[in-house]
Amino acid sequence: MELSIFTYAVYAASLFLIILGIRRCVKGFPYRRFRNRLEAAGAGLSEKLRICRKNFSAEGSGMISKALRKQEQEKMDGEIYEDISFLRNLTVMGPGRQAGADYMIEQLSLRRGRLQAIYGRMLHLLRQNQRGEAVQYFSAKVGTPISGDFARLLVQWDDIDPRELLETLLSHQKNIKEVRITTQKRRDEMISDLIYLPAVLNVMLIFINFIYVAYFIDQRDLLTMFF
Secondary structure, eight states: OOOOHHHHHHHHHHHHHHHHHHHHHHHHSOHHHHHHHHHHHHHHHHHHHHHHHHHTSTTSOSHHHHHHHHHHHHHHHHHHHHHHHHHHHHHHHSHHHHSOHHHHHHHHHTSOSTTHHHHHHHHHHHHTTOHHHHHHHHHHHHOSHHHHHHHHHHHTGGGSOGGGHHHHHHHHHHHHHHHHHHHHHHHHHHHHHHHHHHHHHHHHHHHHHHHIIIIIHHHHHHHHHHO
16 A cells, blocks of 8 residues: 555654654753752762761761771770780890880881771871870770770880880780670670560560459459449
């Protein structure tokens, strides 16, 4: 079946109207407003993602951030415990007794771990004769009571009697061990309480049910006798 000229004309007119409508829509489309809204939505999404990352990081201020920061501090205290063992080995072998604070902190900064960069910055401050700032920096970065004592020990390494080095290091290591044992006991007690909580709640529900059956139902029956 052949198409007539009239049919072709109708198709052409329809195509022309479609193209004309598309051009008018494109011409009247608010590009600038749409782009501004799109940029605003993107900025809002970026800000929400930034806040979310901050809340789920150790630098935030929420409960999750505090828990992560506490966990990170416990790991850094563990590294300090290992570093004290490293210093004890250096002291026993000889270099630790003869070398100064600069050498000892430099050796610690060569060890890989969470404290490596902190040791490097502390060493830089010490070489600039900023001993107090070095102690404050290390203590602020780690954020535990143990870190402040350990930083003062490193900075005052030259002033400690070589005969007392091992005893001093052992004393610091014992303090760290006691703190870790106390923290572990508290964690175990919390886990134990959480384990026994369902059993306690079940007993309380049984007790409440007993009170309801033994007392309130009798009281209700007595009241129904008067009304």
